[in-house]
Amino acid sequence: MKFELKDVPVQFANAIRRMLLNETPTVEITDVEILENTTLMPHEVMKHRVEMLPINVRPSEEDVVRNAKLLLRVPATDDPMRLLTTDDFVVESTRTDILLKDADLGTPMFFLKLKKGETVHLTGRLKVNPMSSQVCVATYSYHVDEEKAKIDSERYEDKRLFENFHKQLSFHVNEKGRPDWFDFTVESIGVIPPKELVVGCLTILERRADAWLKAAKEGIVRESEPNVFRVTTTSEGHTLGALLQIVMYEMGMCSFVSYDVPHPLRKDMNVRFRSLEKTPEEILDAAVAKITELCRSTISTL
Numbered sequence: 001m002k003f004e005l006k007d008v009p010v011q012f013a014n015a016i017r018r019m020l021l022n023e024t025p026t027v028e029i030t031d032v033e034i035l036e037n038t039t040l041m042p043h044e045v046m047k048h049r050v051e052m053l054p055i056n057v058r059p060s061e062e063d064v065v066r067n068a069k070l071l072l073r074v075p076a077t078d079d080p081m082r083l084l085t086t087d088d089f090v091v092e093s094t095r096t097d098i099l100l101k102d103a104d105l106g107t108p109m110f111f112l113k114l115k116k117g118e119t120v121h122l123t124g125r126l127k128v129n130p131m132s133s134q135v136c137v138a139t140y141s142y143h144v145d146e147e148k149a150k151i152d153s154e155r156y157e158d159k160r161l162f163e164n165f166h167k168q169l170s171f172h173v174n175e176k177g178r179p180d181w182f183d184f185t186v187e188s189i190g191v192i193p194p195k196e197l198v199v200g201c202l203t204i205l206e207r208r209a210d211a212w213l214k215a216a217k218e219g220i221v222r223e224s225e226p227n228v229f230r231v232t233t234t235s236e237g238h239t240l241g242a243l244l245q246i247v248m249y250e251m252g253m254c255s256f257v258s259y260d261v262p263h264p265l266r267k268d269m270n271v272r273f274r275s276l277e278k279t280p281e282e283i284l285d286a287a288v289a290k291i292t293e294l295c296r297s298t299i300s301t302l
Contacts, residue, residue: 005298006180008294020135024133027065029125033123034122035121037120039112053099055191065127071123072084072111083113084114100191134197139184142179144167205240206295208236230271241260248273253277254283255274
């Protein structure tokens with residue numbers, strides 16, 4: 001899926017990309033038990049390979065997730081070499097197609113190579129991971145302003161060099177000189193269509209912004225410096241923090257806005273801002289309202 005985002009800050013585009021890559025609910029294999037393994041592959045590596053197999057189940061299919069079981073049992077043979085694929089797994093479920101095939105070839109995915117006399121016996125179940133990914137590609141680029149590119153190209157004698165390398169620097173900007181137009185590309189792994197994934201991420205972002213607002217209002221701290229406030233929450237990080245910062249700046253209600261995540265292993269995010277006239281509650285309400293507007297307007301245009 002290819003689409004364009006217009007009149008939005010780069011932090012909004014980056015929030016969508018971050019959520020697509022790391023924060024979409026995905027069904028995965030869990031509770032892997034290695035009952036027998038006479039190959040040279042360590043148990044931990046084999047367990048990891050099983051857990052990385054792509055699953056053709058939506059997170060909403062609760063019955064399948066709860067009841068499905070996977071079994072791989074290959075006895076030793078005299079074959080000098082045997083290739084195991086996802087077709088060698090036995091699936092106990094109301095659906096038998098829960099293991100994805102290769103998206104381009106439609107063939108089973110390679111899992112393991114067995115030598116003569118080697119055997120494998122393992123089992124696994126399914127779970128929903130709320131912080132994973134349903135995409136194999138999620139990227140965006142700054143949209144090239146053709147009129148600007150035409151002017152910029154006059155500085156180069158070698159037009160081919162400009163078209164192949166330097167033209168991408170002639171991107172569209174708003175009146176403040178900031179990029180505001182982006183070309184997005186999203187490719188799903190095949191379980192959920194890309195448009196549905198993008199809409200889902202925007203819906204989740206809107207919901208998370210509302211939840212952050214409620215927590216933030218309960219923990220507003222007035223600092224010693226006049227009109228400077230600080231909010232510390234434990235529910236968000238860079239995805240929402242960077243977006244809040246630019247939105248609060250562009251609203252014109254603050255003379256200073258910053259956010260930071262003090263330590264990557266702690267779920268703390270600090271937002272500091274200096275108000276010009278409005279109360280901190282009014283500023284936070286307006287910022288989240290703007291994020292909600294960005295999400296809903298994007299959904300309506302997809």
